[in-house]
Amino acid sequence: MQIAVLLYEGFTGLDVVGPYEILSRMPGAEVVFTAVQAGPVRTDMASLALTADRPLSEVTSPDMLVVPGGPGTEQVLADTAVLDWLRAADAGTTWTTSVCSGSLLLAAAGLLRGRRAASHWIALEHLPLFGAVPSTDRVVFDGKYATAAGVSAGIDLALHLAGRIAGDAVAEAIQLVVEYDPEPPYAVGSVAAAPPDLVASLRSTQLAVLPR
């Protein structure tokens, strides 16, 4: 099973590495990091670069797509070469997935019309621009399309995918290997849980997470 992870300048690192850490441990999984050009690709926070081992042109028929989000999404929304690649690759996938504002890219490629999708909470309102139905769930499955909420939600998404693809026993083993028994120090990790003034403050600045 080939899993293609799309990289682009300004993606968010954890959007990619969370799912990678889970999915790469499935038996038979082959993960390939790919970008318009092969080579290092910088994340939104600039100090981290991940290597794209192959250009998009060499990754034509993955079994799974993983599309991260991040402030770089804004540029990619206008990049017809990447959107064309997403459409072409999606035609042959068993699973097409995204984390964070990555669902905007799937939607902009026309892949989520009429489908429910998750996204980063700040990006969620933009999904209807492309015909998708926003969901505040952390992980959303609609047919072969599986989308996650912001950044860290990619870990949960990937464990659900591992369960469906490799079975619960494998997914459970992976969860124990990565010791995923989270203990968040604060009870503010979602819009529903956070104080309204914190939500409003972040929504106005949008920090460095999302297309502006």
Added chain:
Amino acid sequence: MQIAVLLYEGFTGLDVVGPYEILSRMPGAEVVFTAVQAGPVRTDMASLALTADRPLSEVTSPDMLVVPGGPGTEQVLADTAVLDWLRAADAGTTWTTSVCSGSLLLAAAGLLRGRRAASHWIALEHLPLFGAVPSTDRVVFDGKYATAAGVSAGIDLALHLAGRIAGDAVAEAIQLVVEYDPEPPYAVGSVAAAPPDLVASLRSTQLAVLPR
């Protein structure tokens, strides 16, 4: 505040990118990825490489150290150049931290003698070899040394560090930005929670997580 993240062949990706995603968002934080030689460094699962922007020789006085674990730990335990660098860098840090079996490297450098430390659950038993006191807690603070349990625990560690360094309000904002409101699909993410036969099975194979 300069945060130096050590990379070495065979580290575990999420050990690094979890904390990075949190710590890099603190005001004034400058993260530098460093390795014996600058350039791409492959993780344990081989398909992912992160770029070390500077060689260890150019990173001499970080304010914080972040040391990941992974199966590559085994080689680094015998690498006196890296252990010497850890000792020298630690002399000037405000915080010295590790994720997963990275605590074995801090311990092997002689930095955890008599101190409580966390580690990946499979690696925990090796800490006393270097005079450290193993703890099954997910995040352990002992003086300026802050250590996390396996892989995903680095996210929790980093949020605790952000709270201590930048204050609770900043840490809470970061937690909401990365939408860290985890919903693990299985209740098996720790040794305490997992079925004993799964723990025993992984302990015997040790998968690709830890020094053998």
